Amino acid sequence: MDLDTVRTFVAVADAGQFQEAAAELAVTQQAVSKRIATLERGLGARLFTRTARGAELTIDGQAFLPHARELLRVAERAFASVRGGSRPLRVDVINSRGAASGLMRDFHRAHPGIELDVLMLFDIEAAVAAVRSGAIDASFRAVAVPGRPLPEDIESVRVVDEPLHLLTGPAHALAGARSVPLARLAGHRIWMPGIVPGTEWAAYYDDLVAEFGLTIEATGPNFGSDALLDTIADTPALATFMGGQTRLVWPAGHGLRRIPVTDPTPVYPHSLIWSRDNPHPALATLRDHLGAMRPERPEGETWTPAWTRR
Incomplete structure:
Protein backbone atom coordinates (compact mmCIF):
# COMPACT_ATOMS: atom_id res chain seq x y z
CA MET A 1 0.00 0.00 0.00
CA ASP A 2 1.43 3.37 -1.05
CA LEU A 3 2.09 5.51 2.03
CA ASP A 4 1.54 8.78 0.15
CA THR A 5 -2.04 7.80 -0.64
CA VAL A 6 -2.61 6.77 3.00
CA ARG A 7 -1.11 10.03 4.24
CA THR A 8 -3.33 11.95 1.82
CA PHE A 9 -6.42 10.09 3.01
CA VAL A 10 -5.67 10.99 6.65
CA ALA A 11 -5.04 14.63 5.70
CA VAL A 12 -8.42 14.88 3.91
CA ALA A 13 -10.19 13.14 6.79
CA ASP A 14 -8.67 15.60 9.29
CA ALA A 15 -9.20 18.71 7.18
CA GLY A 16 -12.66 17.78 5.86
CA GLN A 17 -11.77 19.34 2.50
CA PHE A 18 -9.63 18.28 -0.47
CA GLN A 19 -8.36 21.85 -0.93
CA GLU A 20 -7.11 22.24 2.64
CA ALA A 21 -5.48 18.82 2.53
CA ALA A 22 -3.71 19.80 -0.70
CA ALA A 23 -2.36 22.96 0.95
CA GLU A 24 -1.14 20.98 3.96
CA LEU A 25 0.60 18.43 1.75
CA ALA A 26 1.97 21.08 -0.63
CA VAL A 27 0.43 19.40 -3.69
CA THR A 28 -2.38 20.34 -6.06
CA GLN A 29 -6.02 19.55 -5.36
CA GLN A 30 -6.00 17.41 -8.50
CA ALA A 31 -3.14 15.32 -7.07
CA VAL A 32 -5.12 14.79 -3.87
CA SER A 33 -8.15 13.63 -5.86
CA LYS A 34 -6.03 11.19 -7.89
CA ARG A 35 -4.44 9.71 -4.77
CA ILE A 36 -7.79 9.18 -3.08
CA ALA A 37 -9.19 7.61 -6.25
CA THR A 38 -6.18 5.25 -6.44
CA LEU A 39 -6.62 4.26 -2.80
CA GLU A 40 -10.35 3.63 -3.26
CA ARG A 41 -9.69 1.41 -6.29
CA GLY A 42 -7.11 -0.55 -4.33
CA LEU A 43 -9.44 -1.04 -1.38
CA GLY A 44 -12.53 -1.61 -3.49
CA ALA A 45 -14.50 0.81 -1.32
CA ARG A 46 -15.69 4.43 -1.37
CA LEU A 47 -13.96 6.43 1.37
CA PHE A 48 -15.45 9.94 1.02
CA THR A 49 -18.73 11.51 0.05
CA ARG A 50 -18.45 15.01 -1.39
CA THR A 51 -20.91 17.49 0.12
CA ALA A 52 -21.45 21.24 -0.02
CA ARG A 53 -19.32 21.53 3.12
CA GLY A 54 -16.43 19.48 1.76
CA ALA A 55 -15.64 15.76 2.09
CA GLU A 56 -17.24 13.45 4.65
CA LEU A 57 -16.06 9.95 5.50
CA THR A 58 -18.27 7.08 4.42
CA ILE A 59 -18.82 4.14 6.75
CA ASP A 60 -15.94 2.38 5.01
CA GLY A 61 -13.79 5.50 5.39
CA GLN A 62 -14.54 5.63 9.11
CA ALA A 63 -13.57 1.96 9.45
CA PHE A 64 -10.31 2.48 7.54
CA LEU A 65 -9.19 5.69 9.32
CA PRO A 66 -7.75 4.20 12.55
CA HIS A 67 -5.85 1.61 10.54
CA ALA A 68 -4.50 4.32 8.23
CA ARG A 69 -3.23 6.28 11.24
CA GLU A 70 -1.56 3.14 12.60
CA LEU A 71 0.09 2.48 9.22
CA LEU A 72 1.64 5.94 9.34
CA ARG A 73 2.80 5.45 12.93
CA VAL A 74 4.40 2.11 12.03
CA ALA A 75 6.10 3.68 9.03
CA GLU A 76 7.53 6.46 11.21
CA ARG A 77 8.86 3.94 13.71
CA ALA A 78 10.41 1.96 10.87
CA PHE A 79 12.16 5.04 9.49
CA ALA A 80 13.31 6.05 12.98
CA SER A 81 14.83 2.61 13.59
CA VAL A 82 17.47 3.24 10.91
CA ARG A 83 17.67 7.02 10.94
CA GLY A 84 21.13 8.06 12.11
CA GLY A 85 21.27 8.75 15.82
CA SER A 86 17.55 8.31 16.44
CA ARG A 87 17.32 4.60 17.22
CA PRO A 88 18.59 3.03 20.44
Missing part, protein backbone atom coordinates in the same frame (compact mmCIF):
# COMPACT_ATOMS: atom_id res chain seq x y z
CA LEU A 89 22.16 1.78 20.70
CA ARG A 90 21.87 -2.03 20.64
CA VAL A 91 24.47 -3.82 22.77
CA ASP A 92 24.83 -7.53 23.51
CA VAL A 93 26.02 -8.79 26.91
CA ILE A 94 26.72 -12.39 27.93
CA ASN A 95 24.28 -12.36 30.83
CA SER A 96 22.25 -9.93 32.88
CA ARG A 97 24.29 -10.20 36.10
CA GLY A 98 27.90 -10.21 34.90
CA ALA A 99 30.63 -7.66 34.39
CA ALA A 100 29.43 -6.53 30.95
CA SER A 101 25.97 -5.72 32.30
CA GLY A 102 27.62 -3.68 35.05
CA LEU A 103 29.61 -1.75 32.46
CA MET A 104 26.43 -0.91 30.57
CA ARG A 105 24.68 0.23 33.75
CA ASP A 106 27.61 2.55 34.45
CA PHE A 107 27.44 3.86 30.88
CA HIS A 108 23.70 4.52 31.22
CA ARG A 109 24.23 6.47 34.45
CA ALA A 110 26.97 8.52 32.78
CA HIS A 111 24.93 9.13 29.58
CA PRO A 112 21.22 8.95 30.51
CA GLY A 113 20.20 10.70 27.29
CA ILE A 114 21.39 7.80 25.11
CA GLU A 115 18.63 5.26 24.60
CA LEU A 116 19.80 1.66 24.96
CA ASP A 117 18.60 -1.78 23.92
CA VAL A 118 20.56 -4.39 25.90
CA LEU A 119 20.14 -7.99 24.76
CA MET A 120 21.79 -11.37 25.26
CA LEU A 121 22.89 -13.51 22.33
CA PHE A 122 24.00 -17.10 22.70
CA ASP A 123 27.61 -17.26 21.55
CA ILE A 124 30.30 -15.37 19.69
CA GLU A 125 29.25 -16.72 16.28
CA ALA A 126 25.76 -15.25 16.70
CA ALA A 127 27.19 -12.03 18.13
CA VAL A 128 29.67 -11.49 15.28
CA ALA A 129 26.99 -12.22 12.67
CA ALA A 130 24.64 -9.70 14.32
CA VAL A 131 27.39 -7.06 14.53
CA ARG A 132 28.31 -7.52 10.86
CA SER A 133 24.67 -7.36 9.70
CA GLY A 134 23.91 -4.27 11.78
CA ALA A 135 21.31 -6.09 13.90
CA ILE A 136 23.33 -4.98 16.93
CA ASP A 137 25.94 -2.25 17.33
CA ALA A 138 28.36 -3.91 19.74
CA SER A 139 28.91 -7.00 21.86
CA PHE A 140 30.94 -7.91 24.94
CA ARG A 141 32.78 -11.16 24.27
CA ALA A 142 36.00 -13.04 24.97
CA VAL A 143 36.90 -11.99 21.40
CA ALA A 144 37.54 -15.34 19.75
CA VAL A 145 38.00 -19.08 20.14
CA PRO A 146 40.98 -21.14 18.96
CA GLY A 147 41.15 -21.38 15.18
CA ARG A 148 38.34 -18.86 14.61
CA PRO A 149 39.75 -15.32 14.54
CA LEU A 150 37.49 -12.32 14.15
CA PRO A 151 36.65 -11.16 10.59
CA GLU A 152 38.74 -8.29 9.23
CA ASP A 153 35.84 -5.83 9.39
CA ILE A 154 35.32 -6.40 13.13
CA GLU A 155 37.32 -4.39 15.63
CA SER A 156 37.77 -5.12 19.32
CA VAL A 157 39.22 -3.62 22.48
CA ARG A 158 39.84 -5.35 25.81
CA VAL A 159 37.85 -3.50 28.47
CA VAL A 160 37.95 -5.51 31.69
CA ASP A 161 39.53 -8.66 33.11
CA GLU A 162 37.06 -10.26 35.53
CA PRO A 163 38.69 -12.49 38.18
CA LEU A 164 37.09 -15.84 38.91
CA HIS A 165 35.85 -16.69 42.38
CA LEU A 166 35.15 -20.12 43.78
CA LEU A 167 31.62 -20.44 45.20
CA THR A 168 31.09 -23.12 47.86
CA GLY A 169 28.50 -24.16 50.40
CA PRO A 170 29.18 -23.85 54.14
CA ALA A 171 30.23 -27.52 54.53
CA HIS A 172 32.73 -27.58 51.65
CA ALA A 173 36.35 -28.40 52.51
CA LEU A 174 37.49 -24.96 51.30
CA ALA A 175 34.62 -22.94 52.78
CA GLY A 176 36.81 -21.41 55.47
CA ALA A 177 39.60 -20.24 53.16
CA ARG A 178 40.12 -16.49 52.59
CA SER A 179 41.63 -17.32 49.18
CA VAL A 180 42.59 -20.51 47.40
CA PRO A 181 45.56 -21.14 45.07
CA LEU A 182 44.43 -22.36 41.66
CA ALA A 183 46.56 -25.52 41.88
CA ARG A 184 44.79 -26.49 45.13
CA LEU A 185 41.51 -26.93 43.24
CA ALA A 186 42.82 -30.05 41.48
CA GLY A 187 40.79 -32.99 42.73
CA HIS A 188 37.78 -30.90 43.77
CA ARG A 189 34.53 -31.23 41.80
CA ILE A 190 33.57 -27.94 40.13
CA TRP A 191 30.04 -28.08 38.76
CA MET A 192 29.08 -25.70 35.92
CA PRO A 193 25.93 -26.86 34.11
CA GLY A 194 25.18 -24.98 30.93
CA ILE A 195 28.65 -24.91 29.37
CA VAL A 196 28.01 -25.48 25.66
CA PRO A 197 30.80 -26.90 23.44
CA GLY A 198 31.91 -24.49 20.73
CA THR A 199 31.21 -21.32 22.70
CA GLU A 200 33.94 -18.94 23.76
CA TRP A 201 33.32 -19.59 27.44
CA ALA A 202 33.57 -23.36 26.86
CA ALA A 203 36.93 -22.81 25.14
CA TYR A 204 38.06 -20.70 28.12
CA TYR A 205 37.25 -23.41 30.67
CA ASP A 206 38.67 -26.17 28.44
CA ASP A 207 42.04 -24.40 28.52
CA LEU A 208 41.78 -23.79 32.26
CA VAL A 209 41.13 -27.51 32.87
CA ALA A 210 43.96 -28.60 30.55
CA GLU A 211 46.57 -26.30 32.07
CA PHE A 212 45.83 -26.82 35.76
CA GLY A 213 44.38 -30.34 35.91
CA LEU A 214 40.98 -29.26 37.21
CA THR A 215 37.73 -31.23 37.12
CA ILE A 216 34.81 -29.24 35.72
CA GLU A 217 31.53 -31.10 35.36
CA ALA A 218 28.91 -29.70 32.99
CA THR A 219 26.47 -32.58 33.48
CA GLY A 220 22.76 -32.18 34.04
CA PRO A 221 20.28 -29.63 32.73
CA ASN A 222 20.85 -25.95 33.40
CA PHE A 223 17.91 -24.78 35.52
CA GLY A 224 19.38 -21.31 36.06
CA SER A 225 21.35 -19.58 38.79
CA ASP A 226 18.82 -20.14 41.58
CA ALA A 227 18.89 -23.92 41.16
CA LEU A 228 22.70 -23.85 40.92
CA LEU A 229 23.00 -21.90 44.18
CA ASP A 230 20.58 -24.26 45.94
CA THR A 231 22.62 -27.29 44.88
CA ILE A 232 25.98 -25.78 45.84
CA ALA A 233 24.61 -24.79 49.25
CA ASP A 234 23.32 -28.31 49.94
CA THR A 235 26.18 -30.41 48.46
CA PRO A 236 29.51 -30.30 50.35
CA ALA A 237 31.37 -32.06 47.52
CA LEU A 238 30.50 -29.46 44.87
CA ALA A 239 31.74 -25.95 44.13
CA THR A 240 31.38 -23.69 41.11
CA PHE A 241 33.17 -20.79 39.45
CA MET A 242 31.61 -17.37 39.14
CA GLY A 243 32.85 -13.99 37.97
CA GLY A 244 34.12 -11.72 40.70
CA GLN A 245 31.88 -8.93 39.39
CA THR A 246 28.81 -11.13 38.95
CA ARG A 247 25.90 -9.92 41.09
CA LEU A 248 23.98 -12.72 42.79
CA VAL A 249 21.66 -12.74 45.78
CA TRP A 250 20.82 -15.89 47.72
CA PRO A 251 18.85 -16.73 50.88
CA ALA A 252 20.76 -16.04 54.09
CA GLY A 253 20.34 -19.64 55.17
CA HIS A 254 22.42 -20.89 52.24
CA GLY A 255 25.66 -19.76 53.90
CA LEU A 256 27.48 -19.62 50.56
CA ARG A 257 31.13 -18.52 50.40
CA ARG A 258 32.77 -16.50 47.60
CA ILE A 259 36.50 -17.26 47.66
CA PRO A 260 39.05 -15.44 45.46
CA VAL A 261 41.27 -17.74 43.38
CA THR A 262 44.99 -16.84 43.33
CA ASP A 263 48.50 -17.83 42.19
CA PRO A 264 47.61 -17.22 39.36
CA THR A 265 44.20 -15.56 39.34
CA PRO A 266 42.20 -16.77 36.32
CA VAL A 267 40.52 -13.77 34.73
CA TYR A 268 37.81 -13.76 32.08
CA PRO A 269 38.74 -11.22 29.36
CA HIS A 270 35.75 -9.07 28.35
CA SER A 271 36.27 -7.21 25.08
CA LEU A 272 33.96 -4.90 23.17
CA ILE A 273 33.56 -5.83 19.50
CA TRP A 274 31.97 -3.71 16.77
CA SER A 275 31.97 -3.23 13.00
CA ARG A 276 34.24 -0.48 11.75
CA ASP A 277 31.48 0.50 9.29
CA ASN A 278 28.85 1.09 12.00
CA PRO A 279 27.69 4.74 11.81
CA HIS A 280 25.74 4.99 15.10
CA PRO A 281 27.04 8.14 16.86
CA ALA A 282 26.51 6.69 20.35
CA LEU A 283 28.89 3.83 19.58
CA ALA A 284 31.84 6.24 19.68
CA THR A 285 30.54 7.58 22.99
CA LEU A 286 30.44 4.05 24.42
CA ARG A 287 34.00 3.33 23.25
CA ASP A 288 35.26 6.59 24.74
CA HIS A 289 33.49 5.83 28.02
CA LEU A 290 35.05 2.37 28.25
CA GLY A 291 38.46 3.71 27.23
CA ALA A 292 38.37 6.29 30.02
CA MET A 293 37.66 3.66 32.70
CA ARG A 294 40.34 2.49 35.07
CA PRO A 295 38.98 -0.89 36.16
CA GLU A 296 40.51 -2.47 39.23
CA ARG A 297 43.06 -5.12 38.30
CA PRO A 298 43.59 -8.31 40.31
CA GLU A 299 46.75 -8.31 42.42
CA GLY A 300 49.54 -10.69 41.54
CA GLU A 301 49.86 -12.99 38.55
CA THR A 302 46.83 -13.59 36.32
CA TRP A 303 45.94 -16.23 33.74
CA THR A 304 43.99 -16.17 30.50
CA PRO A 305 44.04 -18.62 27.58
CA ALA A 306 46.76 -18.07 25.02
CA TRP A 307 44.22 -17.33 22.27
CA THR A 308 42.71 -14.25 23.93
CA ARG A 309 43.92 -10.94 22.55
CA ARG A 310 45.30 -8.08 24.59
Whole structure:
Protein backbone atom coordinates (compact mmCIF):
# COMPACT_ATOMS: atom_id res chain seq x y z
CA MET A 1 0.00 0.00 0.00
CA ASP A 2 1.43 3.37 -1.05
CA LEU A 3 2.09 5.51 2.03
CA ASP A 4 1.54 8.78 0.15
CA THR A 5 -2.04 7.80 -0.64
CA VAL A 6 -2.61 6.77 3.00
CA ARG A 7 -1.11 10.03 4.24
CA THR A 8 -3.33 11.95 1.82
CA PHE A 9 -6.42 10.09 3.01
CA VAL A 10 -5.67 10.99 6.65
CA ALA A 11 -5.04 14.63 5.70
CA VAL A 12 -8.42 14.88 3.91
CA ALA A 13 -10.19 13.14 6.79
CA ASP A 14 -8.67 15.60 9.29
CA ALA A 15 -9.20 18.71 7.18
CA GLY A 16 -12.66 17.78 5.86
CA GLN A 17 -11.77 19.34 2.50
CA PHE A 18 -9.63 18.28 -0.47
CA GLN A 19 -8.36 21.85 -0.93
CA GLU A 20 -7.11 22.24 2.64
CA ALA A 21 -5.48 18.82 2.53
CA ALA A 22 -3.71 19.80 -0.70
CA ALA A 23 -2.36 22.96 0.95
CA GLU A 24 -1.14 20.98 3.96
CA LEU A 25 0.60 18.43 1.75
CA ALA A 26 1.97 21.08 -0.63
CA VAL A 27 0.43 19.40 -3.69
CA THR A 28 -2.38 20.34 -6.06
CA GLN A 29 -6.02 19.55 -5.36
CA GLN A 30 -6.00 17.41 -8.50
CA ALA A 31 -3.14 15.32 -7.07
CA VAL A 32 -5.12 14.79 -3.87
CA SER A 33 -8.15 13.63 -5.86
CA LYS A 34 -6.03 11.19 -7.89
CA ARG A 35 -4.44 9.71 -4.77
CA ILE A 36 -7.79 9.18 -3.08
CA ALA A 37 -9.19 7.61 -6.25
CA THR A 38 -6.18 5.25 -6.44
CA LEU A 39 -6.62 4.26 -2.80
CA GLU A 40 -10.35 3.63 -3.26
CA ARG A 41 -9.69 1.41 -6.29
CA GLY A 42 -7.11 -0.55 -4.33
CA LEU A 43 -9.44 -1.04 -1.38
CA GLY A 44 -12.53 -1.61 -3.49
CA ALA A 45 -14.50 0.81 -1.32
CA ARG A 46 -15.69 4.43 -1.37
CA LEU A 47 -13.96 6.43 1.37
CA PHE A 48 -15.45 9.94 1.02
CA THR A 49 -18.73 11.51 0.05
CA ARG A 50 -18.45 15.01 -1.39
CA THR A 51 -20.91 17.49 0.12
CA ALA A 52 -21.45 21.24 -0.02
CA ARG A 53 -19.32 21.53 3.12
CA GLY A 54 -16.43 19.48 1.76
CA ALA A 55 -15.64 15.76 2.09
CA GLU A 56 -17.24 13.45 4.65
CA LEU A 57 -16.06 9.95 5.50
CA THR A 58 -18.27 7.08 4.42
CA ILE A 59 -18.82 4.14 6.75
CA ASP A 60 -15.94 2.38 5.01
CA GLY A 61 -13.79 5.50 5.39
CA GLN A 62 -14.54 5.63 9.11
CA ALA A 63 -13.57 1.96 9.45
CA PHE A 64 -10.31 2.48 7.54
CA LEU A 65 -9.19 5.69 9.32
CA PRO A 66 -7.75 4.20 12.55
CA HIS A 67 -5.85 1.61 10.54
CA ALA A 68 -4.50 4.32 8.23
CA ARG A 69 -3.23 6.28 11.24
CA GLU A 70 -1.56 3.14 12.60
CA LEU A 71 0.09 2.48 9.22
CA LEU A 72 1.64 5.94 9.34
CA ARG A 73 2.80 5.45 12.93
CA VAL A 74 4.40 2.11 12.03
CA ALA A 75 6.10 3.68 9.03
CA GLU A 76 7.53 6.46 11.21
CA ARG A 77 8.86 3.94 13.71
CA ALA A 78 10.41 1.96 10.87
CA PHE A 79 12.16 5.04 9.49
CA ALA A 80 13.31 6.05 12.98
CA SER A 81 14.83 2.61 13.59
CA VAL A 82 17.47 3.24 10.91
CA ARG A 83 17.67 7.02 10.94
CA GLY A 84 21.13 8.06 12.11
CA GLY A 85 21.27 8.75 15.82
CA SER A 86 17.55 8.31 16.44
CA ARG A 87 17.32 4.60 17.22
CA PRO A 88 18.59 3.03 20.44
CA LEU A 89 22.16 1.78 20.70
CA ARG A 90 21.87 -2.03 20.64
CA VAL A 91 24.47 -3.82 22.77
CA ASP A 92 24.83 -7.53 23.51
CA VAL A 93 26.02 -8.79 26.91
CA ILE A 94 26.72 -12.39 27.93
CA ASN A 95 24.28 -12.36 30.83
CA SER A 96 22.25 -9.93 32.88
CA ARG A 97 24.29 -10.20 36.10
CA GLY A 98 27.90 -10.21 34.90
CA ALA A 99 30.63 -7.66 34.39
CA ALA A 100 29.43 -6.53 30.95
CA SER A 101 25.97 -5.72 32.30
CA GLY A 102 27.62 -3.68 35.05
CA LEU A 103 29.61 -1.75 32.46
CA MET A 104 26.43 -0.91 30.57
CA ARG A 105 24.68 0.23 33.75
CA ASP A 106 27.61 2.55 34.45
CA PHE A 107 27.44 3.86 30.88
CA HIS A 108 23.70 4.52 31.22
CA ARG A 109 24.23 6.47 34.45
CA ALA A 110 26.97 8.52 32.78
CA HIS A 111 24.93 9.13 29.58
CA PRO A 112 21.22 8.95 30.51
CA GLY A 113 20.20 10.70 27.29
CA ILE A 114 21.39 7.80 25.11
CA GLU A 115 18.63 5.26 24.60
CA LEU A 116 19.80 1.66 24.96
CA ASP A 117 18.60 -1.78 23.92
CA VAL A 118 20.56 -4.39 25.90
CA LEU A 119 20.14 -7.99 24.76
CA MET A 120 21.79 -11.37 25.26
CA LEU A 121 22.89 -13.51 22.33
CA PHE A 122 24.00 -17.10 22.70
CA ASP A 123 27.61 -17.26 21.55
CA ILE A 124 30.30 -15.37 19.69
CA GLU A 125 29.25 -16.72 16.28
CA ALA A 126 25.76 -15.25 16.70
CA ALA A 127 27.19 -12.03 18.13
CA VAL A 128 29.67 -11.49 15.28
CA ALA A 129 26.99 -12.22 12.67
CA ALA A 130 24.64 -9.70 14.32
CA VAL A 131 27.39 -7.06 14.53
CA ARG A 132 28.31 -7.52 10.86
CA SER A 133 24.67 -7.36 9.70
CA GLY A 134 23.91 -4.27 11.78
CA ALA A 135 21.31 -6.09 13.90
CA ILE A 136 23.33 -4.98 16.93
CA ASP A 137 25.94 -2.25 17.33
CA ALA A 138 28.36 -3.91 19.74
CA SER A 139 28.91 -7.00 21.86
CA PHE A 140 30.94 -7.91 24.94
CA ARG A 141 32.78 -11.16 24.27
CA ALA A 142 36.00 -13.04 24.97
CA VAL A 143 36.90 -11.99 21.40
CA ALA A 144 37.54 -15.34 19.75
CA VAL A 145 38.00 -19.08 20.14
CA PRO A 146 40.98 -21.14 18.96
CA GLY A 147 41.15 -21.38 15.18
CA ARG A 148 38.34 -18.86 14.61
CA PRO A 149 39.75 -15.32 14.54
CA LEU A 150 37.49 -12.32 14.15
CA PRO A 151 36.65 -11.16 10.59
CA GLU A 152 38.74 -8.29 9.23
CA ASP A 153 35.84 -5.83 9.39
CA ILE A 154 35.32 -6.40 13.13
CA GLU A 155 37.32 -4.39 15.63
CA SER A 156 37.77 -5.12 19.32
CA VAL A 157 39.22 -3.62 22.48
CA ARG A 158 39.84 -5.35 25.81
CA VAL A 159 37.85 -3.50 28.47
CA VAL A 160 37.95 -5.51 31.69
CA ASP A 161 39.53 -8.66 33.11
CA GLU A 162 37.06 -10.26 35.53
CA PRO A 163 38.69 -12.49 38.18
CA LEU A 164 37.09 -15.84 38.91
CA HIS A 165 35.85 -16.69 42.38
CA LEU A 166 35.15 -20.12 43.78
CA LEU A 167 31.62 -20.44 45.20
CA THR A 168 31.09 -23.12 47.86
CA GLY A 169 28.50 -24.16 50.40
CA PRO A 170 29.18 -23.85 54.14
CA ALA A 171 30.23 -27.52 54.53
CA HIS A 172 32.73 -27.58 51.65
CA ALA A 173 36.35 -28.40 52.51
CA LEU A 174 37.49 -24.96 51.30
CA ALA A 175 34.62 -22.94 52.78
CA GLY A 176 36.81 -21.41 55.47
CA ALA A 177 39.60 -20.24 53.16
CA ARG A 178 40.12 -16.49 52.59
CA SER A 179 41.63 -17.32 49.18
CA VAL A 180 42.59 -20.51 47.40
CA PRO A 181 45.56 -21.14 45.07
CA LEU A 182 44.43 -22.36 41.66
CA ALA A 183 46.56 -25.52 41.88
CA ARG A 184 44.79 -26.49 45.13
CA LEU A 185 41.51 -26.93 43.24
CA ALA A 186 42.82 -30.05 41.48
CA GLY A 187 40.79 -32.99 42.73
CA HIS A 188 37.78 -30.90 43.77
CA ARG A 189 34.53 -31.23 41.80
CA ILE A 190 33.57 -27.94 40.13
CA TRP A 191 30.04 -28.08 38.76
CA MET A 192 29.08 -25.70 35.92
CA PRO A 193 25.93 -26.86 34.11
CA GLY A 194 25.18 -24.98 30.93
CA ILE A 195 28.65 -24.91 29.37
CA VAL A 196 28.01 -25.48 25.66
CA PRO A 197 30.80 -26.90 23.44
CA GLY A 198 31.91 -24.49 20.73
CA THR A 199 31.21 -21.32 22.70
CA GLU A 200 33.94 -18.94 23.76
CA TRP A 201 33.32 -19.59 27.44
CA ALA A 202 33.57 -23.36 26.86
CA ALA A 203 36.93 -22.81 25.14
CA TYR A 204 38.06 -20.70 28.12
CA TYR A 205 37.25 -23.41 30.67
CA ASP A 206 38.67 -26.17 28.44
CA ASP A 207 42.04 -24.40 28.52
CA LEU A 208 41.78 -23.79 32.26
CA VAL A 209 41.13 -27.51 32.87
CA ALA A 210 43.96 -28.60 30.55
CA GLU A 211 46.57 -26.30 32.07
CA PHE A 212 45.83 -26.82 35.76
CA GLY A 213 44.38 -30.34 35.91
CA LEU A 214 40.98 -29.26 37.21
CA THR A 215 37.73 -31.23 37.12
CA ILE A 216 34.81 -29.24 35.72
CA GLU A 217 31.53 -31.10 35.36
CA ALA A 218 28.91 -29.70 32.99
CA THR A 219 26.47 -32.58 33.48
CA GLY A 220 22.76 -32.18 34.04
CA PRO A 221 20.28 -29.63 32.73
CA ASN A 222 20.85 -25.95 33.40
CA PHE A 223 17.91 -24.78 35.52
CA GLY A 224 19.38 -21.31 36.06
CA SER A 225 21.35 -19.58 38.79
CA ASP A 226 18.82 -20.14 41.58
CA ALA A 227 18.89 -23.92 41.16
CA LEU A 228 22.70 -23.85 40.92
CA LEU A 229 23.00 -21.90 44.18
CA ASP A 230 20.58 -24.26 45.94
CA THR A 231 22.62 -27.29 44.88
CA ILE A 232 25.98 -25.78 45.84
CA ALA A 233 24.61 -24.79 49.25
CA ASP A 234 23.32 -28.31 49.94
CA THR A 235 26.18 -30.41 48.46
CA PRO A 236 29.51 -30.30 50.35
CA ALA A 237 31.37 -32.06 47.52
CA LEU A 238 30.50 -29.46 44.87
CA ALA A 239 31.74 -25.95 44.13
CA THR A 240 31.38 -23.69 41.11
CA PHE A 241 33.17 -20.79 39.45
CA MET A 242 31.61 -17.37 39.14
CA GLY A 243 32.85 -13.99 37.97
CA GLY A 244 34.12 -11.72 40.70
CA GLN A 245 31.88 -8.93 39.39
CA THR A 246 28.81 -11.13 38.95
CA ARG A 247 25.90 -9.92 41.09
CA LEU A 248 23.98 -12.72 42.79
CA VAL A 249 21.66 -12.74 45.78
CA TRP A 250 20.82 -15.89 47.72
CA PRO A 251 18.85 -16.73 50.88
CA ALA A 252 20.76 -16.04 54.09
CA GLY A 253 20.34 -19.64 55.17
CA HIS A 254 22.42 -20.89 52.24
CA GLY A 255 25.66 -19.76 53.90
CA LEU A 256 27.48 -19.62 50.56
CA ARG A 257 31.13 -18.52 50.40
CA ARG A 258 32.77 -16.50 47.60
CA ILE A 259 36.50 -17.26 47.66
CA PRO A 260 39.05 -15.44 45.46
CA VAL A 261 41.27 -17.74 43.38
CA THR A 262 44.99 -16.84 43.33
CA ASP A 263 48.50 -17.83 42.19
CA PRO A 264 47.61 -17.22 39.36
CA THR A 265 44.20 -15.56 39.34
CA PRO A 266 42.20 -16.77 36.32
CA VAL A 267 40.52 -13.77 34.73
CA TYR A 268 37.81 -13.76 32.08
CA PRO A 269 38.74 -11.22 29.36
CA HIS A 270 35.75 -9.07 28.35
CA SER A 271 36.27 -7.21 25.08
CA LEU A 272 33.96 -4.90 23.17
CA ILE A 273 33.56 -5.83 19.50
CA TRP A 274 31.97 -3.71 16.77
CA SER A 275 31.97 -3.23 13.00
CA ARG A 276 34.24 -0.48 11.75
CA ASP A 277 31.48 0.50 9.29
CA ASN A 278 28.85 1.09 12.00
CA PRO A 279 27.69 4.74 11.81
CA HIS A 280 25.74 4.99 15.10
CA PRO A 281 27.04 8.14 16.86
CA ALA A 282 26.51 6.69 20.35
CA LEU A 283 28.89 3.83 19.58
CA ALA A 284 31.84 6.24 19.68
CA THR A 285 30.54 7.58 22.99
CA LEU A 286 30.44 4.05 24.42
CA ARG A 287 34.00 3.33 23.25
CA ASP A 288 35.26 6.59 24.74
CA HIS A 289 33.49 5.83 28.02
CA LEU A 290 35.05 2.37 28.25
CA GLY A 291 38.46 3.71 27.23
CA ALA A 292 38.37 6.29 30.02
CA MET A 293 37.66 3.66 32.70
CA ARG A 294 40.34 2.49 35.07
CA PRO A 295 38.98 -0.89 36.16
CA GLU A 296 40.51 -2.47 39.23
CA ARG A 297 43.06 -5.12 38.30
CA PRO A 298 43.59 -8.31 40.31
CA GLU A 299 46.75 -8.31 42.42
CA GLY A 300 49.54 -10.69 41.54
CA GLU A 301 49.86 -12.99 38.55
CA THR A 302 46.83 -13.59 36.32
CA TRP A 303 45.94 -16.23 33.74
CA THR A 304 43.99 -16.17 30.50
CA PRO A 305 44.04 -18.62 27.58
CA ALA A 306 46.76 -18.07 25.02
CA TRP A 307 44.22 -17.33 22.27
CA THR A 308 42.71 -14.25 23.93
CA ARG A 309 43.92 -10.94 22.55
CA ARG A 310 45.30 -8.08 24.59
